[in-house]
Amino acid sequence: MPNILSYSFDEYVKMVASFHGYPAPGVLIGGYMVDAAYKRLPEGGLYNVVCETAKCLPDAVQLLTPCSIGNQWLKVIDVGRYALTFYEKRTGEGVRVYLDWRLLDTWPEIRGWFLKLTPKEAQDEASLLREIQEAGTDLCGIEEVKIALDSLIRRKSPISICPSCKEAYHTSDGAICPACKGGLLPYASPIPDGCRRHEPQRSSRG
Amino acid sequence: MPNILSYSFDEYVKMVASFHGYPAPGVLIGGYMVDAAYKRLPEGGLYNVVCETAKCLPDAVQLLTPCSIGNQWLKVIDVGRYALTFYEKRTGEGVRVYLDWRLLDTWPEIRGWFLKLTPKEAQDEASLLREIQEAGTDLCGIEEVKIALDSLIRRKSPISICPSCKEAYHTSDGAICPACKGGLLPYASPIPDGCRRHEPQRSSRG
Numbered sequence: 001m002p003n004i005l006s007y008s009f010d011e012y013v014k015m016v017a018s019f020h021g022y023p024a025p026g027v028l029i030g031g032y033m034v035d036a037a038y039k040r041l042p043e044g045g046l047y048n049v050v051c052e053t054a055k056c057l058p059d060a061v062q063l064l065t066p067c068s069i070g071n072q073w074l075k076v077i078d079v080g081r082y083a084l085t086f087y088e089k090r091t092g093e094g095v096r097v098y099l100d101w102r103l104l105d106t107w108p109e110i111r112g113w114f115l116k117l118t119p120k121e122a123q124d125e126a127s128l129l130r131e132i133q134e135a136g137t138d139l140c141g142i143e144e145v146k147i148a149l150d151s152l153i154r155r156k157s158p159i160s161i162c163p164s165c166k167e168a169y170h171t172s173d174g175a176i177c178p179a180c181k182g183g184l185l186p187y188a189s190p191i192p193d194g195c196r197r198h199e200p201q202r203s204s205r206g
Numbered sequence: 207m208p209n210i211l212s213y214s215f216d217e218y219v220k221m222v223a224s225f226h227g228y229p230a231p232g233v234l235i236g237g238y239m240v241d242a243a244y245k246r247l248p249e250g251g252l253y254n255v256v257c258e259t260a261k262c263l264p265d266a267v268q269l270l271t272p273c274s275i276g277n278q279w280l281k282v283i284d285v286g287r288y289a290l291t292f293y294e295k296r297t298g299e300g301v302r303v304y305l306d307w308r309l310l311d312t313w314p315e316i317r318g319w320f321l322k323l324t325p326k327e328a329q330d331e332a333s334l335l336r337e338i339q340e341a342g343t344d345l346c347g348i349e350e351v352k353i354a355l356d357s358l359i360r361r362k363s364p365i366s367i368c369p370s371c372k373e374a375y376h377t378s379d380g381a382i383c384p385a386c387k388g389g390l391l392p393y394a395s396p397i398p399d400g401c402r403r404h405e406p407q408r409s410s411r412g
Binding site for chain 1: 225227233268288305394
């Protein structure tokens with residue numbers, strides 16, 4: 001059975017269950033997608049990742065590589081395609097790996113799950129995991145790509161205090177912070193300015 | 207010295223270094239922000255998280271809670287504010303914790319770092335980490351909030367094959383996938399349709 005980088009399938013299943021909450025098929029297949037990309041990356045490069053879905057796949061990247069959301073070596077641009085790209089951060093040369101539905105004819109459980117042809121209650125989880133393990137990287141479409149590095153430059157901006165919410169934000173975002181411009185955050189109602197602040201309490205614990 | 211949930215500061219520093227690549231001040235302070243939120247959450251709820259920045263803070267959430275980007279219990283809406291909200295997933299009732307710059311007067315290294323008043327080369331890393339440890343949750347502004355759950359509903363859609371890129375996508379996104387509508391992904395040039403596919407190779411490894 002193929003390994004996922006240096007991990008056996010069973011070891012990886014445990015890592016996924018611990019980090020992701022359960023051994024989700026998408027994170028397991030994602031492990032093989034990361035593995036497939038790694039095998040094609042020239043040695044000695046410094047690689048960042050773009051992930052084309054927020055669902056499952058980013059956790060495979062975070063479990064198996066140094067790239068995380070918080071260190072921003074992993075960026076999620078959620079267009080809903082099950083694909084990721086590793087690219088060299090100075091040249092933009094990269095490898096894109098995607099789950100290719102055209103390769104799923106011999107893997108009916110994976111096909112039913114991925115294309116949502118099998119209702120959740122009719123999925124056979126054991127068969128699905130067995131197919132994932134047997135298929136390994138054989139489900140992966142792979143292509144060489146080039147990333148436009150300009151479009152991924154991280155903002156470097158001084159910090160200002162937003163005159164509206166009184167919190168710190170990037171000066172380059174304009175006269176008020178993006179949150180106060182509205183429409184982005186999911187808060188149900190504006191918090192009345194006069195009563196929204198609580199002085200931090202020193203907890204009795206810790 | 208205050209713990210971060212069940213971890214000592216030194217234990218947490220090691221966890222951060224392992225996952226994030228280095229013990230970034232933002233992830234360390236983020237640990238105390240998660241801790242401050244946890245202390246105010248009623249027991250027995252099921253909590254998801256919204257993070258208002260992609261920088262550092264999501265990794266504190268992913269290290270200390272069951273919420274990850276890939277399982278979508280953590281959602282990043284990057285408005286550049288150093289804040290996170292834990293909310294009960296059925297009621298929307300939540301606690302928002304933010305790094306309050308008005309509480310930084312007694313912590314000059316943290317203030318210089320957070321407001322970008324101290325150039326990176328002039329930062330005293332040891333002092334900065336010592337201040338973070340001493341300050342604990344005392345830097346946290348805390349407020350009760352309510353999340354509009356409707357705005358965070360995950361899409362449930364059948365899957366279609368995009369007639370343009372031939373990959374699977376959510377039917378609800380329209381006649382072609384969001385990637386093919388353009389402007390979202392950072393690829394330098396369109397990949398010629400005739401030659402973009404490589405048959406997956408069975409690797410000699412694994």
